[in-house]
Every structure is written in C-alpha cells, then in structure tokens.
Amino acid sequence: MSRGATDVRSLASFAPDELAAQLADWGFKPGHAARVLRGFYASGGQVAPGQAPWPAGLAAKLRALHAPLATLAARQVAEDLTTKLLLRLGDGRTVESVLMPDYRPDRAAGCVSSQVGCAMGCDFCATTKTGFERNLTAGEMVEQFLALRAEAGAVGRRLQTLVFMGMGEPLLNLDAVVVAVERMASNALGALGSRQITVSTVGIVPGIDALAAARLGVHLAVSLHAPDDATRAQLLPMGRRFGVGEILAAADRYQASSGRPVTIQYCLLREVNDSPAQARQLADLLRGRTMHVNLLRYNPTGLSLRGATYAASSDAAAGAFLAELRARRVVAHFRRPRGRDIDAACGQLRRRAALAAAAP
Ligand code: SF4
Missing domain, CATH: 1.10.150 (DNA polymerase; domain 1)
Structure with a gap:
C-alpha cells in the first residue's frame, strides 16, 4: 500500500x-x-x-x-571541485545549492537558496529570468544544508560555513529563514554555529532591521554593486525603493546590534560600475565604517531582462578598482572565482535544466 x-x-x-x-x-x-x-x-x-x-x-x-523534501536532480562538478546541486522539491520545482571547497583541504563552504526563482529582477542575474515562483519552507532550506553537508563529507571535508546567497532574497522569506537558521545553528541539531552563517540581501531595509531584531547572530552581506543610486537603480530595481545611504544606515544598525562586521558585495561589471571614480565614491561611503568589501568577478549570463549584455571587468580595471579602495584604507578582497567551467552563476544550472526539459 x-x-x-x-x-x-x-x-x-x-x-x-x-x-x-x-x-x-x-x-x-x-x-x-x-x-x-x-x-x-x-x-x-x-x-x-x-x-x-x-x-x-x-x-x-x-x-x-521520513519523506525528503528535496531530492537530487542534477549535479555538476567543476575542475576546482565546486559542486552545484540541482534539487527537486515535492512540487516538482527545483532549486540550486553549491558546495565550494576551501583552500584548507578539510573544509568547504555551502550556499543555499531561500526562494524558488526571485522577484528582485537584478539585471545581471540568471535567476531573475524565470521570475519568482514561491518561498522555500524552513525544512527545504535545512535539507539543502544537509545535502551540502553530506556532499562535503563524501569528499572528506567539513561544511564549515553557509551563506544564504543562492536563488532568492532571504529577507523576503525571513520567517522561514529564521527557523532554518535556528535549526542549522542549534547545538542539538545542525551545530553549525551562527557565526558560520551569512545572510545576503539586495538591500531590503525593513528586512535588515527585522533580521537584527531576530538576534540570530549571523553575518550580514549587502549586495551593493554600485556606489550611487542612479547606477544601482539601473542594475537592481530594488535600488529605486531603497537608496544607498538608507541601506548603509540599516547595515550600520545591524552591525551595532549584532556585533558582526557587515560585508559589502560588489560585482564588477565592465564599464558599468568599475571605474576608479566609482571606487573612490565607494571608499567615501565606507569611510568611518568597519565594513569589508568583497569584490566579485562576473559570470556572464547572456542577454539580461532589459536587453543588456554585461561583461566582467578587465583584469586591469578590477585591479585598479581594488587599489583605489585599498589606498583609502578600505578592507577589500576579490572573492575567488568558483566553478568557472560549470554553470557557476546563480540560477544558470536550473535554467539550463528547464530549457532542456522544454525542448521538443
Ligand atoms: S542577484 Fe539575488 S536578489 Fe538579485 S535577482 Fe538574482 S537571486 Fe534575486
């Protein structure tokens, strides 16, 4: 039966x-x-x-x-051993989770999704092309974490850190994210430790304050991607709702209440946001703030929703951008590019799987 x-x-x-x-x-x-x-x-x-x-x-x-909420539908392993999992949910929808090996041979970092698709419409992101479908439940996020933990264990590594930086905007699914984090971090359950967990946002100001009020003790990463409202609004529609100054003020409040330094994510796009003047503007914004800048190299995702084609910054422009920040005493690093030979950008593997399924 x-x-x-x-x-x-x-x-x-x-x-x-x-x-x-x-x-x-x-x-x-x-x-x-x-x-x-x-x-x-x-x-x-x-x-x-x-x-x-x-x-x-x-x-x-x-x-x-026990009936799993997420089962493995596809798996890609890059030359650098970055492993991307496509997980199928109970309703047939799919989400992506990624395991990234650390430079230490016994550790790895994981990245989980918080929504199926995303409504934020960031113009350079593959996830946004399929639109928003639904929020994930706390159990579905926990199962991504467990799948990544098992994947890490299978290659002799320990899942050391976890970021909510996959598909979706975590602060628009905050109740479920809070429950998932509590389970992952609880000593009696996931035992990951809240300091090992980062929640990333495109800059939803009330969500940042609500995350602070939840007192999870997790790190916060803010995807800024531009130092001025006009460039930011062109890249991220949410930039029209919340200005850069407002977002950084919310990040200040988060940092003050959590005691955790906030990370600023900045994806360098050729001739869009990578000029020395923009680096200086970013440094000015961060003067007096103890925030760390993570510079990201762009993984091309094809034609954007608005018909633009973005390209990664040249090595020279990226290096000059970093030098401008550091000359102004901003702590900044390049995030190591991962899985370049697979569908590394968020949403790419899922999109490819959906296109293949729809093909005659
Ligand atoms: S970058 Fe993140 S917030 Fe923006 S559309 Fe993609 S998944 Fe959503």
Missing part, C-alpha cells in the same frame, strides 16, 4: 518538541527525539544512521515516516 501524504513528513521539518510528541504518540519515550534529530543532522540527512541500539521498531517507524 502506498503511503498517503499525511503519513509522511521530512525529519527536517520537525522541531525537537514536535518529534518528541510524535514519538510519544507511537508509544516511544519522547526523550529519543533529541538523539534521532542529532543523528539526522550530523549524518547529512540519514534516518537512524549507524548501528546504535534503538528501541525495537523505532528506526523502522522513522524510516516509514
């Missing part, structure tokens, strides 16, 4: 007290819930892993209950 939808549920969607109640309903001691969930999170999503003695029948009950 097939299992009905109400008979199954992913362990990733349970809070510890909910699972304790479920175990009690089955006639087991509720106290086993903590061990069940610890094993599930530590193993990267296995149910009752290992040979530990369980009360008779409990492991079988748990395996019958």
Whole structure:
C-alpha cells in the first residue's frame, strides 16, 4: 500500500518538541527525539544512521515516516571541485545549492537558496529570468544544508560555513529563514554555529532591521554593486525603493546590534560600475565604517531582462578598482572565482535544466 501524504513528513521539518510528541504518540519515550534529530543532522540527512541500539521498531517507524523534501536532480562538478546541486522539491520545482571547497583541504563552504526563482529582477542575474515562483519552507532550506553537508563529507571535508546567497532574497522569506537558521545553528541539531552563517540581501531595509531584531547572530552581506543610486537603480530595481545611504544606515544598525562586521558585495561589471571614480565614491561611503568589501568577478549570463549584455571587468580595471579602495584604507578582497567551467552563476544550472526539459 502506498503511503498517503499525511503519513509522511521530512525529519527536517520537525522541531525537537514536535518529534518528541510524535514519538510519544507511537508509544516511544519522547526523550529519543533529541538523539534521532542529532543523528539526522550530523549524518547529512540519514534516518537512524549507524548501528546504535534503538528501541525495537523505532528506526523502522522513522524510516516509514521520513519523506525528503528535496531530492537530487542534477549535479555538476567543476575542475576546482565546486559542486552545484540541482534539487527537486515535492512540487516538482527545483532549486540550486553549491558546495565550494576551501583552500584548507578539510573544509568547504555551502550556499543555499531561500526562494524558488526571485522577484528582485537584478539585471545581471540568471535567476531573475524565470521570475519568482514561491518561498522555500524552513525544512527545504535545512535539507539543502544537509545535502551540502553530506556532499562535503563524501569528499572528506567539513561544511564549515553557509551563506544564504543562492536563488532568492532571504529577507523576503525571513520567517522561514529564521527557523532554518535556528535549526542549522542549534547545538542539538545542525551545530553549525551562527557565526558560520551569512545572510545576503539586495538591500531590503525593513528586512535588515527585522533580521537584527531576530538576534540570530549571523553575518550580514549587502549586495551593493554600485556606489550611487542612479547606477544601482539601473542594475537592481530594488535600488529605486531603497537608496544607498538608507541601506548603509540599516547595515550600520545591524552591525551595532549584532556585533558582526557587515560585508559589502560588489560585482564588477565592465564599464558599468568599475571605474576608479566609482571606487573612490565607494571608499567615501565606507569611510568611518568597519565594513569589508568583497569584490566579485562576473559570470556572464547572456542577454539580461532589459536587453543588456554585461561583461566582467578587465583584469586591469578590477585591479585598479581594488587599489583605489585599498589606498583609502578600505578592507577589500576579490572573492575567488568558483566553478568557472560549470554553470557557476546563480540560477544558470536550473535554467539550463528547464530549457532542456522544454525542448521538443
Ligand atoms: S542577484 Fe539575488 S536578489 Fe538579485 S535577482 Fe538574482 S537571486 Fe534575486
């Protein structure tokens, strides 16, 4: 007999007290819930892993209950061992998660999505081309984390850090992101530690304040991408709603309340936002602020929504931009490019899979 939808549920969607109640309903001691969930999170999503003695029948009950929320649909591994996972959700939609090996041989960083598609419309982003479909649940985000943890473990690495920087704007799905982070960071569950987690935003000012109010202790990264409102509004429609000054003021508030330095993300686009004058303008904005600038090299994604074709900055322009920042005592680095030989930009693998499925 097939299992009905109400008979199954992913362990990733349970809070510890909910699972304790479920175990009690089955006639087991509720106290086993903590061990069940610890094993599930530590193993990267296995149910009752290992040979530990369980009360008779409990492991079988748990395996019958557990139905994953996300299953692997495609996997790409780059020459630098960056691994991109395309995960299929229960409703057939797909999301991307990425594992990036650290320069230390035993560590890796993960990147998870918070929404299916994205409504933000950033003009240089592949995700935005398919539009927004829906928010992810906390359990779906936890399962991405577990898939990345398992992927890292399989190659002898530990998932050391996690960023909410995949598909979607996390601060527009904040309630679910908060629950997911709490589970990932909890010592009794994911045990990742909030300092190892970064939430990235395109600059949703009320969302930054709400994240601060949630007191998760995570890092915040702000995708600025331009030092002035006009250039920013051309690249990011959200730039018309929240100005650069307003966003940096919210970042200041976040930094003051969390004690975590904010990272400014800046993707260098040839002859759009990469001039020495724009670097100086960015340095002026950051004067007196202890924010770190992460410079990103652009992965081309084809024709943009507005018909533009963006290109990565030349090495000379990128180097000059960095030098201008550093000359003004801004702490800035290039983020190491990842997975250049695969669909490295956010949304590319998903888009390619969707096009292939639609092809006659
Ligand atoms: S860059 Fe991020 S916020 Fe902007 S459209 Fe892409 S996924 Fe959405």
